[in-house]
Amino acid sequence: MEKQVARLKDEQTELSVGPPWRLVLQGDALPADRLLEMDTLPVLPAPGQPSLFTTGVARLRSGDRVAIMGRNGGGKSSLLRLLWQQMNNASPLPGLRLHPRLPPGYYDQTLAQLPDEASLLEALTPFAPSADTRKRALIAAGFGWARHSQKVSTLSGGERSRLLFVGLSLARYSLLLLDEPTNHLDMEG
Numbered sequence: 001m002e003k004q005v006a007r008l009k010d011e012q013t014e015l016s017v018g019p020p021w022r023l024v025l026q027g028d029a030l031p032a033d034r035l036l037e038m039d040t041l042p043v044l045p046a047p048g049q050p051s052l053f054t055t056g057v058a059r060l061r062s063g064d065r066v067a068i069m070g071r072n073g074g075g076k077s078s079l080l081r082l083l084w085q086q087m088n089n090a091s092p093l094p095g096l097r098l099h100p101r102l103p104p105g106y107y108d109q110t111l112a113q114l115p116d117e118a119s120l121l122e123a124l125t126p127f128a129p130s131a132d133t134r135k136r137a138l139i140a141a142g143f144g145w146a147r148h149s150q151k152v153s154t155l156s157g158g159e160r161s162r163l164l165f166v167g168l169s170l171a172r173y174s175l176l177l178l179d180e181p182t183n184h185l186d187m188e189g
Helices: 001-012 076-087 129-139 157-171
Strands: 036-038 059-062 096-098 106-108 177-178
Touching: 001 076, 059 106, 076 106, 106 157, 129 157
Parallel strands: 106 177
Antiparallel strands: 036 059, 036 096
């Protein structure tokens, strides 16, 4: 019996955790002088509210990386939300000019882009139409096959954040607006 146990131990396959998931955003650079330009754009916390501030003149070019910094409640998220809403509006506000072929992506700190009642696989449909591509991306990000039909509403904040990052990594955005993307991540996340 001891020989059998020793033989079985020798024949066992050790399972590893696998390599850590690495976020790779694959946006396409637009060969343009300007992706976005703001000129005295009023930033409101909500419709009908007084303006928090008015932007100065700012221009984003392809390849730029910009951090919006300021105190809590200063309007950083309101600015990003306004830009996102205007990018999806057929006629943006005066004071905002956008490249006509700009495909933007948005990471909302509330993770509202992920419908609660959708499965993990369904939640990624807006980012990649191919089910096979979505399945591979979920598995690579640590969401095993058995979890693909799990509802988004059952995920922790960190898992929802990772799922949204999986979606953003599948799409090819020329501009990404990231509103507090590390809110739900732990030290290993």
